[in-house]
Amino acid sequence: AQKVTQAQTEISVVEKEDVTLDCVYETRDTTYYLFWYKQPPSGELVFLIRRNSFDEQNEISGRYSWNFQKSTSSFNFTITASQVVDSAVYFCALRPSGNTGKLIFGQGTTLQVKP
């Protein structure tokens, strides 16, 4: 089965705190892709990162960093020094192999950053 689990439904932090959003995925494919998207209150999906299954290097982009561990099927997302503007729903998604190209989304984690 192909599945993405984001166990944290809601997280609330105070500005400047670091926060990690968890993502665990299930797939039998050896080739797959993982994504993170941000959905602010306006509703549009903002692309954050894409990672393929063969690249386990962690990535840092400004205050954002991602930890991909195939051994635990996890692709966690950390925001350092959080800001109020980071408040949104964050989705982790899995694109299995095959040509359909569809994305399987996790349930989403609502992050609230309080001033």
Add this chain to the structure above:
Amino acid sequence: GAVVSQHPSWVICKSGTSVKIECRSLDFQATTMFWYRQFPKQSLMLMATSNEGSKATYEQGVEKDKFLINHASLTLSTLTVTSAHPEDSSFYICSARATAGVLGYTFGSGTRLTVV
């Protein structure tokens, strides 16, 4: 960068009427369009996948006669909710992909449908 324009951004309609939602790729050719539905505080659930010039492939449990998808050109895909009912009220969002195998997905801004 790639842009997908989705209209309308919100719509209110009466039960029994039909509503059409459009997604246009503005600066690229969308060979594949994905249509998602999102209920409040829930995830995005794929409804159907459409390839230009072909019939859409619907996910299990999605009524193809109720949610009509047309992808007649490489820049336009439409979703028509026919005979809408209050339970169809949801956030509908499209996602376009330029070419098979290309990993980039561009999402529209979504349409909030309220059926009264």
